[in-house]
Amino acid sequence: MNPDREKTVGMALEGVRVLDFTHVQSGPACTQFLAWFGADVIKVERPGTGDITRGQLRDIADVDSLYFTMLNHNKRSITLDTKNPAGKTVLEELVQCCDVLVENFAPGVLERMGLTWERLQALNPRLIAASIKGFGPGPYEHAKVYENVAQCAGGSASTTGFDDGPPVVTGAQIGDSGSGLHLALGIVAALHQRTSTGRGQKVTVAMQDSVLNLCRVKLRDQQRLAHGPLEEYPQYPNGVFGSSVPRAGNASGGGQPGAILRCENWETDPNAYVYFIAQAPVWDRICAVINREEWIAHPDYATPEARLPRLGSIFDTIEQWTMTRSKFEVMDVLNAYDIPGGPILSMEELAAEPSLRATGTIVEVEHPARGRHLSVGNPIKLSDSPTVVVASPLLGEHTEQILRDVLHFDRDRIAEVRSSGALGRAAELPPGPLHAASSSVETRSSSRRVR
Numbered sequence: 001m002n003p004d005r006e007k008t009v010g011m012a013l014e015g016v017r018v019l020d021f022t023h024v025q026s027g028p029a030c031t032q033f034l035a036w037f038g039a040d041v042i043k044v045e046r047p048g049t050g051d052i053t054r055g056q057l058r059d060i061a062d063v064d065s066l067y068f069t070m071l072n073h074n075k076r077s078i079t080l081d082t083k084n085p086a087g088k089t090v091l092e093e094l095v096q097c098c099d100v101l102v103e104n105f106a107p108g109v110l111e112r113m114g115l116t117w118e119r120l121q122a123l124n125p126r127l128i129a130a131s132i133k134g135f136g137p138g139p140y141e142h143a144k145v146y147e148n149v150a151q152c153a154g155g156s157a158s159t160t161g162f163d164d165g166p167p168v169v170t171g172a173q174i175g176d177s178g179s180g181l182h183l184a185l186g187i188v189a190a191l192h193q194r195t196s197t198g199r200g201q202k203v204t205v206a207m208q209d210s211v212l213n214l215c216r217v218k219l220r221d222q223q224r225l226a227h228g229p230l231e232e233y234p235q236y237p238n239g240v241f242g243s244s245v246p247r248a249g250n251a252s253g254g255g256q257p258g259a260i261l262r263c264e265n266w267e268t269d270p271n272a273y274v275y276f277i278a279q280a281p282v283w284d285r286i287c288a289v290i291n292r293e294e295w296i297a298h299p300d301y302a303t304p305e306a307r308l309p310r311l312g313s314i315f316d317t318i319e320q321w322t323m324t325r326s327k328f329e330v331m332d333v334l335n336a337y338d339i340p341g342g343p344i345l346s347m348e349e350l351a352a353e354p355s356l357r358a359t360g361t362i363v364e365v366e367h368p369a370r371g372r373h374l375s376v377g378n379p380i381k382l383s384d385s386p387t388v389v390v391a392s393p394l395l396g397e398h399t400e401q402i403l404r405d406v407l408h409f410d411r412d413r414i415a416e417v418r419s420s421g422a423l424g425r426a427a428e429l430p431p432g433p434l435h436a437a438s439s440s441v442e443t444r445s446s447s448r449r450v451r
């Protein structure tokens with residue numbers, strides 16, 4: 001048995017080998033999911049630089065950035081210059097022994113490498129060739145695309161923000177990581193279909209499409225608009241509705257009115273807020289909590305329809321109550337009364353949240369060069385395939401291992417490819433962590449090295 005496979009025995013994607021030809025965020029987010037589920041993910045990188053994010057937004061000189069380390073857990077790295085003829089031959093040999101190729105280059109890049117769909121099929125008819133592009137076929141199909149472009153082109157920006165302000169992009173990376181998630185699902189579906197057809201297939205995801213899919217409720221509202229104003233939007237009843245879905249501020253999109261309300265210390269703490277949902281089934285409890293029992297039966301407040309035109313003043317009144325407590329005290333009361341709501345949590349609070357550490361959604365990972373760092377672990381929990389998060393690979397860390405154990409090259413063949421210049425310089429492991437992070441929270445990391 002290949003020793004590299006031993007540590008994924010029993011995991012959901014055990015035995016699946018992925019040629020990871022991805023970079024930046026969207027593609028790496030996809031292959032990280034596959035690796036978390038136990039696939040053997042081989043990241044092919046350009047010698048010298050590797051994935052461009054290794055050097056972007058560095059917090060420690062000469063150490064792989066957090067951008068890279070947090071998106072490339074549980075993978076192996078091989079450096080290969082695919083524009084070098086010997087490197088291209090190695091790439092094609094890897095295609096022949098992988099189940100899935102994942103890439104997110106600009107349109108046309110893979111074809112310029114000679115890896116057309118026809119060529120890939122000739123090399124390996126069982127190969128699933130998965131790609132992320134910015135746009136599908138249409139006016140922008142040749143465009144290079146980054147996160148915020150996708151958010152703007154997919155309907156998110158036009159529907160995010162306040163009515164009197166410009167379009168706003170969100171902090172959640174719905175274009176990049178959202179597309180990666182969509183692609184991962186497509187790959188798993190194609191792997192399943194292959195068990196009966198024996199054939200691979202193309203899996204393509206456009207970032208615009210992924211964002212639009214996540215904005216599905218806004219396309220719903222676009223159609224509702226033809227039949228009258230959107231009554232749960234803050235523009236109702238006094239504002240003006242145009243011909244397209246307006247920005248709804250922080251109003252709840254689910255038909256249950258909601259708002260972000262200030263809590264105690266909001267003047268100094270930028271996150272002293274709570275999201276409060278005035279859910280109809282618990283209206284009487286909300287009235288009791290805020291000391292407005294007279295609203296329970298009052299005709300202006302008793303029904304959701306009666307409340308709609310008064311939501312602004314209703315939330316103002318509720319806010320008078322939330323401002324007397326911290327957001328966590330507000331939550332204690334809401335939970336006790338089964339009233340839906342949530343605290344506005346800062347990244348600082350999330351990083352320290354014990355329950356997220358306990359479930360492995362926030363993990364501490366040991367990296368040979370940077371030491372211990374925080375990362376988001378696998379948010380998808382499989383009871384039979386638990387995820388152990390392992391540090392991202394150093395550039396080219398597994399080059400020789402992959403040539404030897406995956407492609408079965410002997411010493412002479414490895415020396416031959418190396419002397420061609422296709423592999424770049426041999427990777428050197430750093431002497432040890434340059435900066436060890438300290439934490440009082442229990443560590444949930446794994447020892448160096450994947451598989």
Ligand SMILES: CC(C)(COP(=O)(O)OP(=O)(O)OC[C@H]1O[C@@H](n2cnc3c(N)ncnc32)[C@H](O)[C@@H]1OP(=O)(O)O)[C@@H](O)C(=O)NCCC(=O)NCCS
Pocket residue numbers: 023024025026027044045046047080081082083104105106107108109112113132133134143144145146147176
């Ligand atoms: C993200 C993006 C804008 C980056 O653009 P970019 O930095 O200019 O990179 P490209 O994808 O255009 O191309 C990379 C080049 O590196 C080359 N390259 C990549 N890996 C290589 C390797 N191992 N060896 C040699 N060359 C390599 C490619 O062949 C290509 O060269 P070419 O243009 O001469 O054919 C672009 O890749 C893109 O639009 N991707 C699709 C959408 C996407 O995923 N965007 C989100 C990213 S988070």
